[in-house]
Amino acid sequence: MTYYQEHHTDFLEGLKTFLRIPSISTLTEHKPDIRRAADFALNELRAAGMTVAELIEGAGNPLVYAEWLGAPGKPTILFYGHYDVQPPDPLDEWKSPPFEPEVRNDNIYARGAVDDKGQVYIQIKAVESLLKTTGRLPVNVKFLLEGEEETGGEFIEAYVKTKPPRLKADAAVVCDTEMFAPELPSICIGLRGLVYYELIVQGAEHDLHSGIYGGAAPNPMMAVAEIITALKDRDGHIKIPGFYDRVVPPSEKEREAWARLPFDEKEYTEKEMGARELVGEPGLSVFERTWARPTVEVHGIRGGFTGEGAKTVIPARAVAKISTRLVGDQRLDESIEQTRAAVKAACPKGVTAELKLISAGAPSLTNPDNPFIHAAAAALKETFGKDTVYIRSGGSIPIVGVFDKYLGIPSVMMGFGLPDDNLHAPNEKFHLPNFYRGIEAVARYLEILGE
Amino acid sequence: MTYYQEHHTDFLEGLKTFLRIPSISTLTEHKPDIRRAADFALNELRAAGMTVAELIEGAGNPLVYAEWLGAPGKPTILFYGHYDVQPPDPLDEWKSPPFEPEVRNDNIYARGAVDDKGQVYIQIKAVESLLKTTGRLPVNVKFLLEGEEETGGEFIEAYVKTKPPRLKADAAVVCDTEMFAPELPSICIGLRGLVYYELIVQGAEHDLHSGIYGGAAPNPMMAVAEIITALKDRDGHIKIPGFYDRVVPPSEKEREAWARLPFDEKEYTEKEMGARELVGEPGLSVFERTWARPTVEVHGIRGGFTGEGAKTVIPARAVAKISTRLVGDQRLDESIEQTRAAVKAACPKGVTAELKLISAGAPSLTNPDNPFIHAAAAALKETFGKDTVYIRSGGSIPIVGVFDKYLGIPSVMMGFGLPDDNLHAPNEKFHLPNFYRGIEAVARYLEILGE
Numbered sequence: 001m002t003y004y005q006e007h008h009t010d011f012l013e014g015l016k017t018f019l020r021i022p023s024i025s026t027l028t029e030h031k032p033d034i035r036r037a038a039d040f041a042l043n044e045l046r047a048a049g050m051t052v053a054e055l056i057e058g059a060g061n062p063l064v065y066a067e068w069l070g071a072p073g074k075p076t077i078l079f080y081g082h083y084d085v086q087p088p089d090p091l092d093e094w095k096s097p098p099f100e101p102e103v104r105n106d107n108i109y110a111r112g113a114v115d116d117k118g119q120v121y122i123q124i125k126a127v128e129s130l131l132k133t134t135g136r137l138p139v140n141v142k143f144l145l146e147g148e149e150e151t152g153g154e155f156i157e158a159y160v161k162t163k164p165p166r167l168k169a170d171a172a173v174v175c176d177t178e179m180f181a182p183e184l185p186s187i188c189i190g191l192r193g194l195v196y197y198e199l200i201v202q203g204a205e206h207d208l209h210s211g212i213y214g215g216a217a218p219n220p221m222m223a224v225a226e227i228i229t230a231l232k233d234r235d236g237h238i239k240i241p242g243f244y245d246r247v248v249p250p251s252e253k254e255r256e257a258w259a260r261l262p263f264d265e266k267e268y269t270e271k272e273m274g275a276r277e278l279v280g281e282p283g284l285s286v287f288e289r290t291w292a293r294p295t296v297e298v299h300g301i302r303g304g305f306t307g308e309g310a311k312t313v314i315p316a317r318a319v320a321k322i323s324t325r326l327v328g329d330q331r332l333d334e335s336i337e338q339t340r341a342a343v344k345a346a347c348p349k350g351v352t353a354e355l356k357l358i359s360a361g362a363p364s365l366t367n368p369d370n371p372f373i374h375a376a377a378a379a380l381k382e383t384f385g386k387d388t389v390y391i392r393s394g395g396s397i398p399i400v401g402v403f404d405k406y407l408g409i410p411s412v413m414m415g416f417g418l419p420d421d422n423l424h425a426p427n428e429k430f431h432l433p434n435f436y437r438g439i440e441a442v443a444r445y446l447e448i449l450g451e
Numbered sequence: 452m453t454y455y456q457e458h459h460t461d462f463l464e465g466l467k468t469f470l471r472i473p474s475i476s477t478l479t480e481h482k483p484d485i486r487r488a489a490d491f492a493l494n495e496l497r498a499a500g501m502t503v504a505e506l507i508e509g510a511g512n513p514l515v516y517a518e519w520l521g522a523p524g525k526p527t528i529l530f531y532g533h534y535d536v537q538p539p540d541p542l543d544e545w546k547s548p549p550f551e552p553e554v555r556n557d558n559i560y561a562r563g564a565v566d567d568k569g570q571v572y573i574q575i576k577a578v579e580s581l582l583k584t585t586g587r588l589p590v591n592v593k594f595l596l597e598g599e600e601e602t603g604g605e606f607i608e609a610y611v612k613t614k615p616p617r618l619k620a621d622a623a624v625v626c627d628t629e630m631f632a633p634e635l636p637s638i639c640i641g642l643r644g645l646v647y648y649e650l651i652v653q654g655a656e657h658d659l660h661s662g663i664y665g666g667a668a669p670n671p672m673m674a675v676a677e678i679i680t681a682l683k684d685r686d687g688h689i690k691i692p693g694f695y696d697r698v699v700p701p702s703e704k705e706r707e708a709w710a711r712l713p714f715d716e717k718e719y720t721e722k723e724m725g726a727r728e729l730v731g732e733p734g735l736s737v738f739e740r741t742w743a744r745p746t747v748e749v750h751g752i753r754g755g756f757t758g759e760g761a762k763t764v765i766p767a768r769a770v771a772k773i774s775t776r777l778v779g780d781q782r783l784d785e786s787i788e789q790t791r792a793a794v795k796a797a798c799p800k801g802v803t804a805e806l807k808l809i810s811a812g813a814p815s816l817t818n819p820d821n822p823f824i825h826a827a828a829a830a831l832k833e834t835f836g837k838d839t840v841y842i843r844s845g846g847s848i849p850i851v852g853v854f855d856k857y858l859g860i861p862s863v864m865m866g867f868g869l870p871d872d873n874l875h876a877p878n879e880k881f882h883l884p885n886f887y888r889g890i891e892a893v894a895r896y897l898e899i900l901g902e
Binding site: 151152192194196203204205206208209210211212213214215216217218219221222224225226228229232234236273274275276277278279280281286289290293295297298299300301302303304305306309310311312313314315316319321323325348349350351352358359393394395396424 | 602603643645647654655656657659660661662663664665666667668669670672673675676677679680683685687724725726727728729730731732737740741744746748749750751752753754755756757760761762763764765766767770772774776799800801802803809810844845846847875
């Protein structure tokens with residue numbers, strides 16, 4: 001791996017170039033930057049030595065596809081990542097401009113540093129290092145990078161659902177997660193699903209004066225509160241009938257492993273979250289509550305008067321943003337039906353409640369007793385010099401469920417981010433030692449798989 | 452009253468001039484219009500023949516004061532009204548421009564037509580008619596008009612609280628309410644009080660990702676829902692301990708009178724309110740629920756994400772606009788304490804809840820067995836040719852409580868608006884026959900009082 005060691009500076013400069021492109025997928029004025037970022041990744045893959053590298057155009061931002069299939073009889077790995085980024089606001093909280101990458105204390109600061117350009121670049125540079133050193137790869141490799149992960153990833157999902165033959169692979173490698181702690185190599189084997197709704201509650205046809213009509217008029221804002229509190233109790237226990245029926249508790253072995261993770265609850269609560277105390281279902285560990293239990297959250301409620309001072313209005317309508325997180329083996333459609341039924345049952349008189357589906361992504365749970373995961377654990381252990389831990393995430397990466405369902409392949413979630421990398425927030429960063437070790441680990445992973 | 456009959460056209464033209472001034476008190480750019488409206492009222496009072504007419508300047512929009520005290524030994528009446536108006540938005544729903552008064556089908560359409568310029572003008576023109584006809588008034592008369600009723604009326608309240616000797620009177624006449632139905636002369640004898648709050652719920656210091664932290668993080672939006680539902684149940688019954696303790700039920704006589712009011716519940720529900728069905732405490736009439744029972748309403752909730760699509764945020768903070776309406780004999784301070792205690796008791800773990808007081812106005816209930824009310828009822832009956840009904844309003848006119856508490860005088864609420872006059876809404880109007888009969892009724896009222 002001399003090539004790898006000799007090109008640290010090039011890798012960093014290349015990453016900086018990638019990070020300078022403001023490929024913000026949620027803002028249409030950045031469409032040209034989206035294309036620049038796709039072209040950049042495409043050219044890097046070509047330069048790395050991939051035999052095919054092309055853009056897949058369609059109803060969305062282009063997908064970047066590449067392949068090197070010169071290892072017949074060996075497994076095929078599909079690398080996934082995304083080249084789009086979140087908007088950088090609030091801008092004034094950044095210590096250096098979000099699209100002018102700056103290295104401070106072994107970290108590179110820029111929007112997209114860890115999510116996900118730095119990790120996409122790890123994959124590309126790992127492949128490049130192997131190809132430039134030996135002229136070949138130990139296994140067959142494909143890339144599928146998308147440009148709208150931050151806006152829902154509809155195009156890639158639609159594309160994968162067509163089961164294109166070129167996506168045939170034995171496993172996917174997703175570098176879009178984080179390590180449990182610095183220096184602790186981690187593989188994420190479980191993700192929660194996410195079903196996002198808009199709850200639309202309509203009372204009278206127009207706003208009413210709360211003095212004249214208060215006491216007789218239906219109040220949609222109150223109705224939203226009634227419905228919300230009917231979905232989850234004060235202790236965080238979900239009240240939707242049947243919601244826990246299919247929830248598979250973590251095994252004793254997994255619970256024990258979680259209990260061994262380095263974790264300071266006080267620091268997590270006060271420093272990481274900035275909270276006074278933790279909440280949630282009594283008697284369950286934080287890991288179980290955030291990784292292995294479903295939740296219901298309300299993200300915001302629109303309607304009525306929220307300005308300065310007082311306005312005595314009974315709003316005609318209130319719209320709440322609500323989501324449920326699901327865990328294995330909950331089923332999307334069933335959970336949606338259950339939630340709809342609970343909303344219907346909880347709807348007070350005088351108003352109508354409509355639960356509009358915004359998006360739905362299934363939970364995923366990979367059995368770690370799987371050669372692709374074992375190889376990843378070994379590669380990480382070699383690179384970081386520590387036993388790899390298996391963790392889960394409370395978040396959702398819908399593509400993992402899509403790969404599982406439509407390509408029938410497991411995803412190996414090897415992430416190199418750190419918990420304090422500020423993803424989606426100002427001063428997003430990527431820890432450079434993790435960047436370099438990531439390249440090494442991914443290359444080593446392919447070598448082990450090829451053995 | 453020949454003068455009165457001969458000057459219909461002048462009265463209408465004068466009212467139009469008053470209505471053309473966009474004296475919107477909530478928008479600072481209309482400060483010059485506020486002053487123009489105050490000057491207009493001042494000049495009208497002078498021209499009517501009031502012996503004193505001047506502006507009272509201070510920490511707010513000017514008060515217009517006037518007096519005619521040439522009837523020694525006779526009672527003194529204090530006329531109250533306001534010359535400021537609500538903003539006209541949404542502008543595109545007006546059929547004619549809000550500050551270009553237009554007469555259509557016996558109604559004059561303009562912002563402020565009924566609330567309250569039309570009714571202020573009734574008072575002035577009634578006095579003018581008497582003074583121009585007989586050179587004197589049957590009783591002593593004072594005027595106190597304010598220019599910030601629509602923004603809370605702080606200046607007039609502060610002024611009245613100093614108990615200025617010039618405000619000494621036997622009764623106030625407030626023309627800022629409506630008749631129960633067209634052609635049905637009405638006197639409002641009860642108003643609900645209003646206490647308006649901001650409920651500020653704080654969770655973590657910053658927004659949190661609902662995937663990563665959902666299940667362990669406090670959600671202020673959920674907490675607001677918990678608190679709201681702890682204040683009032685699904686049937687509209689207030690759960691704040693002690694809140695009903697001092698509530699005086701309407702007398703059997705009053706209940707019987709309400710039952711005789713012309714009222715079509717279906718039309719009220721569907722046409723007037725645009726609602727599917729009425730809600731509120733079971734077993735009580737609509738009048739009792741809206742006039743004689745306290746309520747809790749939520750007007751809006753701010754915080755988190757309410758835009759298009761999905762954002763998986765657990766907001767750090769949520770702010771709810773909440774109000775309670777009070778009825779006699781509830782006490783302001785006690786109700787505030789009770790509400791604070793209930794919020795505190797309902798606050799879930801992990802968040803703090805602060806209940807910030809925005810405004811507080813006491814309820815008022817006038818005993819109709821009072822010579823000033825009897826005279827008003829007689830004057831209205833003579834003018835409209837029908838028995839006057841005593842009604843209440845669910846709304847709040849704080850100045851009535853202030854007059855009661857600081858000047859020790861009852862308020863006679865003789866209103867000439869109609870339920871469909873669109874106050875605070877587009878196409879506000881005033882029914883011209885009520886405008887003319889209002890002038891006649893107020894003049895007749897002063898004559899009866901002087902007998």
